[in-house]
Every structure is written in C-alpha cells, then in structure tokens.
Amino acid sequence: MSLLVTGSVGIDTVRTPYGLNQDCIGGSAVYFSMAASYFTEVKFVGVVGDDCPFDLADLFRTKPVDLAGLEIRAGSRTFRWQGSYEGSMNEARTDAVELNVLAEQPPAVPEAFRGSEYVFLANTAPSLQMKLLDQLHNLKIVAADTMNLWIQTAGDDLKKLLGRVDLLVINDGEAKLLTGHYNLISAARQIIEMGPRFVVIKKGEHGSMMVDSRGNIFLLPAYPTDVVIDPTGAGDSFAGGLMGYAAQVGSVDTMTLQKAIAHGTVMASFTIGDFSIHGIKNATQEMIEERFDRLRKITQF
Amino acid sequence: MSLLVTGSVGIDTVRTPYGLNQDCIGGSAVYFSMAASYFTEVKFVGVVGDDCPFDLADLFRTKPVDLAGLEIRAGSRTFRWQGSYEGSMNEARTDAVELNVLAEQPPAVPEAFRGSEYVFLANTAPSLQMKLLDQLHNLKIVAADTMNLWIQTAGDDLKKLLGRVDLLVINDGEAKLLTGHYNLISAARQIIEMGPRFVVIKKGEHGSMMVDSRGNIFLLPAYPTDVVIDPTGAGDSFAGGLMGYAAQVGSVDTMTLQKAIAHGTVMASFTIGDFSIHGIKNATQEMIEERFDRLRKITQF
Numbered sequence: 001m002s003l004l005v006t007g008s009v010g011i012d013t014v015r016t017p018y019g020l021n022q023d024c025i026g027g028s029a030v031y032f033s034m035a036a037s038y039f040t041e042v043k044f045v046g047v048v049g050d051d052c053p054f055d056l057a058d059l060f061r062t063k064p065v066d067l068a069g070l071e072i073r074a075g076s077r078t079f080r081w082q083g084s085y086e087g088s089m090n091e092a093r094t095d096a097v098e099l100n101v102l103a104e105q106p107p108a109v110p111e112a113f114r115g116s117e118y119v120f121l122a123n124t125a126p127s128l129q130m131k132l133l134d135q136l137h138n139l140k141i142v143a144a145d146t147m148n149l150w151i152q153t154a155g156d157d158l159k160k161l162l163g164r165v166d167l168l169v170i171n172d173g174e175a176k177l178l179t180g181h182y183n184l185i186s187a188a189r190q191i192i193e194m195g196p197r198f199v200v201i202k203k204g205e206h207g208s209m210m211v212d213s214r215g216n217i218f219l220l221p222a223y224p225t226d227v228v229i230d231p232t233g234a235g236d237s238f239a240g241g242l243m244g245y246a247a248q249v250g251s252v253d254t255m256t257l258q259k260a261i262a263h264g265t266v267m268a269s270f271t272i273g274d275f276s277i278h279g280i281k282n283a284t285q286e287m288i289e290e291r292f293d294r295l296r297k298i299t300q301f
Numbered sequence: 302m303s304l305l306v307t308g309s310v311g312i313d314t315v316r317t318p319y320g321l322n323q324d325c326i327g328g329s330a331v332y333f334s335m336a337a338s339y340f341t342e343v344k345f346v347g348v349v350g351d352d353c354p355f356d357l358a359d360l361f362r363t364k365p366v367d368l369a370g371l372e373i374r375a376g377s378r379t380f381r382w383q384g385s386y387e388g389s390m391n392e393a394r395t396d397a398v399e400l401n402v403l404a405e406q407p408p409a410v411p412e413a414f415r416g417s418e419y420v421f422l423a424n425t426a427p428s429l430q431m432k433l434l435d436q437l438h439n440l441k442i443v444a445a446d447t448m449n450l451w452i453q454t455a456g457d458d459l460k461k462l463l464g465r466v467d468l469l470v471i472n473d474g475e476a477k478l479l480t481g482h483y484n485l486i487s488a489a490r491q492i493i494e495m496g497p498r499f500v501v502i503k504k505g506e507h508g509s510m511m512v513d514s515r516g517n518i519f520l521l522p523a524y525p526t527d528v529v530i531d532p533t534g535a536g537d538s539f540a541g542g543l544m545g546y547a548a549q550v551g552s553v554d555t556m557t558l559q560k561a562i563a564h565g566t567v568m569a570s571f572t573i574g575d576f577s578i579h580g581i582k583n584a585t586q587e588m589i590e591e592r593f594d595r596l597r598k599i600t601q602f
Binding site: 087088089182183184185186189203205206207209216217218219220221224225226227228258259261262296298299300301 | 518597
C-alpha cells in the first residue's frame with residue numbers, strides 16, 4: 001500500500017562522545033523515508049530553503065522514494081538543529097534551533113499523492129499536521145508523532161489531531177507529559193481515550209511498548225548494541241521501519257504491528273550505529289533480516 | 302537441588318505515593334525466600350536482634366523454608382531501613398538506615414546446610430559474603446548481589462568475591478558504577494572478565510538483561526502493571542524466582558536461565574503490587590503460571 005510521509009529536512013550539527021558532525025543532513029522525514037524505503041515505496045512531502053546544501057534526489061537515488069512532494073522554497077532558509085548527547089546518550093540536548101522554513105506555510109501535497117492510504121505525520125505543529133491531513137482523501141491509517149513543545153503550547157490542537165489519528169508514536173517522557181501518568185501503561189490507556197486505536201511508546205535504549213484499544217499490550221527491548229555513535233533520528237527510523245513494514249503487509253492488525261515494531265527496532269539500531277544517516281543508508285535487506293531474527297531469538301524464552 | 306540464601310531480615314518503614322507503611326517486615330533474604338519457595342525448598346541463613354517483632358516461623362508456615370539458619374542474637378538490634386519512592390518509583394531513596402546486627406559477625410551456616418549446591422549471597426559486605434562461602438563445601442552455582450556502597454568502599458573485596466561467583470545480579474546504576482560503562486552490554490562484558498559466567502542486569506520498570514561468557518544476550522521487559530504500590534524487595538524477589546526456578550530444574554544452562562529470568566520477572570511483579578511482602582506472600586502457582594504465559598505472549602512477535 002502507498003505510504004506518504006511529511007516531516008522535516010534539516011541541517012544538523014551533532015556532538016556525541018564520538019565526535020562533532022557539522023552541517024550534516026537530518027530531519028524526521030529524511031530518517032523516516034530512508035528506513036521505510038527498505039519495505040515499500042515512500043511518497044515524500046517536505047520543504048527546504050534555497051540554501052539547502054543537500055541533493056535529496058542523489059541521496060535517495062537507489063531507494064524507492066518519490067520526491068515529487070519536496071519543495072525548494074525560494075527566499076527561505078532550511079531548518080537547522082544543533083544538539084548534543086552525553087552519558088547514556090538516551091536524550092538529546094537541543095543547543096540551538098532555527099525553525100526557518102518550518103515556521104512558514106507547509107508544503108502542498110502533490111495531486112498524485114492525495115490518494116495515499118498509509119500516512120505518517122512526523123513531528124511538527126499539530127495545526128500543520130491537520131492541514132496536511134485535509135489534503136488527503138483515501139486514508140486507511142494515519143500515524144503521527146509529536147513532542148513536548150506542542151503538548152505544552154498547542155494542547156487543544158493536539159487533542160483535535162488525536163481524534164483523527166489511528167496510531168500515535170510518542171516517547172516515554174512525552175507520554176507522561178501529555179497524560180500526567182508516570183506509569184506508561186496508564187499513560188497509554190489515557191491516550192487511547194483521546195482517539196488513537198494504537199499507542200506506541202518509545203523508550204530509547206529501553207525499547208518500546210504498544211497498547212491497543214482492545215487492551216492488548218506488546219513489549220519489546222531495544223536491539224542490543226555496545227556502540228552508540230549518534231542517536232539522532234532513531235525515533236524517526238523506528239517509525240519508518242514500523243510504518244514501512246505495515247504498508248508492505250497492507251494491514252494494521254495487532255499481530256502485524258508487533259512484527260512492524262520489531263522492524264522499527266531493527267531500523268533504529270542501524271541509525272544509532274553511525275553519524276547522521278550513514279548507518280541507515282548503508283543497511284541491506286540481508287542485514288535487516290539478520291537483526292530481525294536475532295532480536296526474536298534473544299527475546300524468546 | 303538444594304538452595305541456600307543468606308541476606309538480611311529488616312524492619313522497614315516505606316513511604317510511596319500510596320501511603321506510609323511503618324515497621325513492616327523486609328530484608329533481602331525474606332523477599333528472596335518467599336519468591337524462591339514457590340519453586341524449591343529454601344535454606345535460610347540470617348540474623349536478627351532480640352527486638353525483632355516478627356515471627357518468621359509463622360510467616361513461612363505454609364512455605365518450604367527451613368529456618369534452621371536463622372539466629373536471634375541476644376543483646377543485638379535488628380537491621381532497620383527507612384525509604385521512600387516518588388514519581389516513576391524506579392529508585393528508592395534511603396531516608397534512614399541502622400545496620401545494627403548486620404554490622405556484627407555474620408550468622409553461622411548450620412552443619413546440615415553446608416552441602417547446599419545452589420547459593421544466593423544477597424547484598425551485604427563482600428568480605429561477609431566470602432566468609433559465608435568459606436563454610437560451604439559442595440557448591441555448584443554461586444549467585445550474588447551487591448550495591449553501590451560496596452563498589453565504592455570495598456572494591457578489592459568485591460573483586461575477590463567476583464572471582465568466586467558464577468552469576469552476578471546487579472542493577473543498571475551499579476553496573477555502570479562498577480565498570481565505568483554507560484552502555485550496559487559493555488558493562489556486562491567487563492563484569493564477565495572479572496569472573497562471573499553470567500551477569501544479570503536489573504533495570505527496574507525497564508526489565509532485565511543477561512549476558513553470558515559465550516557472548517549470548519537475553520533481554521526481557523518487566524511484567525506490565527499499571528499499579529505499583531511499593532517496589533521494595535522487587536530485586537530480591539526477582540533473584541528468588543530466578544534461583545528458585547534454576548534450582549528446581551537443577552541446571553544453569555543459558556536456556557534454563559532465560560526461563561528463570563522470566564520467572565524472576567513474574568515474582569517481582571507480585572511484590573510491587575502491594576506493600577511489604579503481602580503481594581508475593583499471597584501469590585499462587587496458578588497466578589504464577591498465568592503471568593508467565595502472559596509475559597511470553599506479550600513479548601513474542
């Protein structure tokens with residue numbers, strides 16, 4: 001089934017204990033598309049300024065990513081993010097951010113993309129996420145991400161959005177902030193009452209959890225790795241593997257989503273193994289299958 | 302196979318968001334024995350003062366726990382611990398501690414216990430853990446726990462002890478402190494170089510991880526629960542379920558230990574569901590099997 005993503009393209013500068021990586025490519029839609037492209041064709045909707053130093057067509061040259069929805073806006077500047085990681089590297093510290101073009105009008109969804117059935121609304125203002133949804137007319141599954149900023153500053157919009165979302169992907173701290181529950185099961189159940197049929201809570205190095213509206217719970221540890229170079233984009237790669245696999249199978253029953261979460265976990269493990277998109281870009285189908293099988297083996301008893 | 306435990310009996314005062322529980326029974330050997338008693342007979346070695354308000358014989362009346370190694374020491378006072386939990390309740394804050402009888406000579410191992418094959422040395426000074434080991438002559442598997450205090454103040458003794466231990470149970474913060482590694486896989490591998498064939502790292506609400514000397518990894522989430530009343534004793538209940546199951550099977554191959562960790566996870570879930578030992582004391586074989594089966598179901602994909 002067709003999968004559309006809309007989210008950011010960014011110029012990232014990232015410092016981790018392994019070094020400083022300046023002005024590299026980043027952004028939620030980039031990581032998501034790269035991960036999802038191993039499973040299905042991806043329709044990309046995003047906007048950069050005319051200062052953007054990256055050639056996305058070249059970047060995705062060997063991947064089934066349709067860039068017809070990428071706008072290069074004259075006179076605008078590309079989104080920039082500067083962040084750093086320390087210690088267990090489980091959380092990014094934002095050192096500087098320039099929204100630039102992301103603070104302007106969102107990109108339009110090309111006519112050819114408007115019948116997309118699977119949609120992922122990567123993290124941005126909930127009002128923009130809704131404007132994007134308004135342009136689509138054949139929705140089967142809408143998944144979305146959000147963040148602290150919108151929970152704190154756009155709570156009403158976010159609640160409206162949640163009424164239109166089937167699957168929310170959110171990290172543990174955000175789930176607590178959104179619901180006031182420290183207990184993640186309780187938090188997930190409350191989010192389900194806000195609209196989504198499925199809530200997937202990302203816990204970084206501690207893995208992830210899914211709760212559905214019928215009360216089913218699924219728990220999965222993170223893929224074990226002893227070298228984390230750069231966690232940037234791990235959450236978006238996770239979502240890309242998840243939605244890419246679900247769109248490939250063409251179903252979002254609970255069983256499919258459990259396997260989809262395992263694929264998301266594997267895709268995130270490639271991202272964190274190198275700076276920027278190098279880890280996820282250089283994965284192969286064989287490497288993905290190998291890690292998927294190993295993840296199953298080391299979690300069974 | 303016979304399972305011996307040595308550890309503390311305590312008078313606990315615990316405050317959690319669910320209330321204050323004053324002067325209740327606690328201590329590592331109590332939680333461990335209660336959990337392990339569902340799987341095998343437990344030989345209990347511990348010491349209390351003559352002020353101890355608890356009747357352990359009555360407490361373990363219906364459980365296969367042999368208290369021949371319980372010493373009630375005249376003129377001494379029982380160990381006391383006062384602690385509290387807030388927020389996610391993942392870590393206890395110690396508000397007050399009186400070592401009392403735990404700072405004196407350790408209890409003797411009764412002659413009838415000295416041939417025990419499975420041994421768990423619950424957390425205490427490594428020098429005392431070694432004195433206990435010296436009294437045993439038929440060891441098959443030695444498992445031990447430790448804590449920050451000994452890592453910081455008795456590192457040399459601890460390293461000697463680790464050379465005599467087959468399986469170390471340790472929490473994530475302690476593993477980082479012991480090795481200097483934030484990454485838990487790296488931390489576990491370094492601990493294996495110190496002696497143990499198996500390292501089990503407890504991560505509280507995030508579950509647990511085992512690494513063995515052949516490089517195998519096993520990951521298991523915590524049993525999901527939306528009500529955590531009192532986490533005190535969860536780690537010792539986990540160890541009790543783990544060692545109790547392993548002693549029942551009579552093996553410590555990797556496959557058995559994976560199932561043992563799942564049983565430990567289940568036993569910890571009973572402990573955190575009520576204050577003090579009420580949750581674990583009132584479990585039944587049927588409840589244990591039900592949670593074990595559910596844990597398997599919700600982690601498979």
